[in-house]
């Protein structure tokens with residue numbers, strides 16, 4: 001099987017890899033770049049767990065070949081936060097709204113919602129549902145995820161100061 | 177005894193999850209993320225036919241492929257299995273004839289019959305493509321073709337010839353606790369004002385964790401150590417299974433579950449493929465891994481829910497239930513887990529649920545078929561609730577009573593507690609009355625009936641459905657006791673460890689909340705380790721809704737015992753009476769004299785390094801293990817209420833509202849409780865309306881991608897509304913089991929809502945899925 005040299009920028013860092021023509025972008029990111037936050041939930045383009053941003057657009061990295069990403073700028077879940085030790089608005093909102101349980105689907109949701117809100121900062125509820133319906137979650141029943149999108153919009157509007165990465169036993173809301 | 181615990185600093189609060197930081201930043205560590213140098217990859221050749229003899233199996237071309245290290249077939253591996261059983265079931269329970277890989281014949285489409293070990297998964301799959309295989313196909317034994325009774329009656333074509341019959345299990349089974357008949361019930365049926373018989377079907381729908389199965393294992397013959405990382409709900413179970421299989425001492429096996437991407441029962445018991453990987457690393461002494469792909473997971477990851485139940489219910493003229501008779505039939509596939517896969521004995525015991533009646537009879541039969549084996553799925557016994565709650569609506573309609581009123585008349589009333597069911601279960605602290613009234617009020621039941629009538633005038637089809645249940649978590653055998661270790665190390669921080677196996681349940685957070693609260697330390701100073709056989713005490717893992725209720729109770733007791741010890745040591749340091757001491761946020765002080773205090777760090781230093789100064793007879797150190805005995809069953813209860821609207825043109829059903837009123841006792845973390853409810857409810861929405869694993873009548877699976885096996889998305893779910901009734905259990909902490917209930921109770925609420933909406937059509941809504949076509953058929957009377 002012939003190999004190709006692929007050069008791409010992932011989360012601001014240049015990566016050079018020698019890959020078979022059939023290798024997917026997802027496998028390149030996970031195996032060659034060792035960025036394992038991008039998950040594979042179906043490998044046939046339905047679940048969205050593998051979503052990454054390639055040249056500004058959310059793509060399913062299980063459906064894209066590594067060679068197709070040659071020369072591209074890729075952002076993965078590991079690079080979605082504004083800075084080191086910070087959380088993006090969507091990351092913060094997922095945590096506040098219990099938008100995840102097992103967390104396997106989470107990187108795909110967060111990346112696709114970030115990209116969606118970048119393009120459409122004030123979506124309608126229908127648009128929100130339509131967007132997140134492109135990703136599958138088996139744990140949360142989507143309740144916390146739907147809430148998280150609204151909170152993320154608020155946080156973006158407020159351009160809230162990045163939250164601290166502390167594990168303080170902070171209470172999301174009071175007791176019932 | 178029980179106490180209704182007012183929300184504390186941590187317990188009862190929606191504390192942010194400990195797990196989240198790593199998971200939202202892409203820093204989780206799932207089995208597929210674990211990389212060991214030199215790891216080999218596995219791909220399985222799976223049978224394309226449901227039943228037949230293996231006429232030819234030539235792996236030489238695969239073996240010759242560059243990058244392929246080995247190819248194994250059944251005869252290369254199966255003989256390595258010394259013993260194969262599940263701890264919960266024990267060594268003596270019946271098992272189908274287990275095998276790692278098919279040998280001589282294949283018994284279901286998807287059964288693995290060869291295994292390619294290669295330097296990458298890509299090459300391993302190339303190797304699979306090069307295997308030359310041929311079958312003498314035989315007619316598959318399927319309930320899809322023969323029906324449940326037809327499969328049971330077929331004595332010519334056997335799924336497992338070694339078993340001698342296609343009947344996997346039946347009830348009554350000669351067990352003295354289960355009578356062969358109930359003449360008193362038959363007398364009631366002969367004379368009661370109303371006697372109704374109906375059969376309810378459930379179709380095959382399955383766990384589908386977003387992370388499929390996976391394992392990486394490595395045998396080091398020099399250290400004599402088998403290392404395993406697996407996507408499992410119980411690290412101890414896979415260690416035990418590996419030890420039994422290989423005849424290897426458990427102390428030479430280290431099993432770990434890192435982050436696990438959901439399970440819902442599918443990851444409770446090690447499966448043939450995972451065990452085959454363990455055998456291969458044991459042969460090769462190299463790390464080997466298998467990460468299941470989605471097609472495999474849908475095809476082979478364990479199936480569930482294909483069953484039906486026939487109920488006969490008698491009431492008096494006022495609508496009071498006098499007795500119930502049930503007959504349950506299950507399709508357990510070929511190689512179910514655990515044991516023969518039947519859930520009938522639990523269904524039998526739990527079927528009375530929240531209702532008051534005392535004449536009862538249950539029978540059941542499970543059959544093997546040439547399909548994927550049944551696995552546990554969130555409330556595996558749930559057919560008792562699915563059928564009973566539909567029956568309640570059917571009977572209410574039959575006697576012309578509203579289903580809410582019918583339930584009011586028949587549920588166990590508060591003044592009947594403690595209540596002993598017709599099956600001998602004793603409920604002490606259940607509240608069906610409270611949750612029924614709360615749910616009815618939250619959903620605006622009476623107002624809805626008025627709105628519904630008006631809507632019908634306008635051609636709109638609205639329906640409401642109720643469903644109630646008592647969720648029981650079993651506490652027998654290995655599930656009857658669990659332990660939690662809590663220790664304060666020299667630095668004054670707290671490490672708790674348990675044999676839990678969180679796969680989404682927030683256990684790192686909730687157990688830490690319980691420990692922090694009861695020990696009197698800062699939450700940030702408590703860490704939980706679990707899912708690691710080297711660092712966690714023996715435990716059964718996470719399943720059966722037992723983690724908060726059983727492990728949580730043990731964590732509370734362990735923390736309280738440790739606190740006593742802390743206070744004893746601190747009393748020496750402060751020259752005070754221990755009973756005058758209190759610890760708050762890791763500082764021990766004397767009541768009434770806040771200046772006299774020591775920190776937990778100082779106490780720990782004293783306990784470990786100042787042993788000479790401790791009183792005679794006091795054991796140094798700050799380390800407590802509490803082993804809790806779980807009751808035979810622990811109970812929570814809930815009422816679900818759903819409102820749906822059906823599009824008369826397309827048959828599409830929309831869930832407009834969904835209310836859950838639940839009593840799970842004291843809640844450790846309400847946010848987590850609600851998350852568990854929501855996940856379960858939406859699995860019910862999926863099962864009733866969208867999900868359906870289909871085999872054709874030759875046993876070919878037709879739904880092995882997410883394009884055919886449809887999971888609900890965010891567009892298909894309503895905003896779920898929660899009501900909480902809090903009645904503590906009589907166990908430590910007052911926590912009750914609740915993880916499975918959402919999935920147990922929701923199907924009947926949704927089906928009942930559709931049944932209600934379709935009342936004008938006189939349709940019999942006893943089967944699912946209720947996709948648009950099925951609903952149109954029901955409206956057209958097909």
Ligand code: FES
Pocket residue numbers: 039040041042043044045046047048049050051060061062063
């Ligand atoms: S893994 Fe790419 S869409 Fe599912």
Ligand code: FES
Pocket residue numbers: 099100101102103104105106136137138139140386437438680
């Ligand atoms: S959190 Fe488990 S799949 Fe979404």
